[in-house]
Amino acid sequence: MERAFFEAGKALMELRDRKLYRSTHKTFEEYCRVRPWRWRSHRFGHNRRQSYLLMDAAIIFDNLEQKCDRSDHILPTNEWQVRPLSKLEPDIQPEAWKQAVESANGKVPSHRIVKDAVQRILACGA
Incomplete structure (x- = not known):
């Protein structure tokens, strides 16, 4: 379950890049708008924004997986x-x-902790 967002984002990228949505929809955006998904036990149509957020998250996750120290695997x-x-x-x-x-403290950080780390880096001029 902890890689579900990554897998969903990768699947959406493949659908978009290989144009697999064309069998049922004219555009990827249309596919995203009407495609029902199960997300946190609520059913709703993924909108374009959420689809792109998932794809962006998958790219970032992949980057972290490749470049972060393998010794901790967090x-x-x-x-x-x-x-x-x-x-x-x-x-x-x-x-x-x-x-x-x-x-x-060596655990998976919350959104707030990650946001604070990003803000510190941006404040230093990254």
């Missing part, structure tokens, strides 16, 4: 945790994540 467990990292360049995201993990 990675995000939901899309909300990585959202603040989108304000940073990809090469700076792992450092911000590392700072957030340290602020969370």
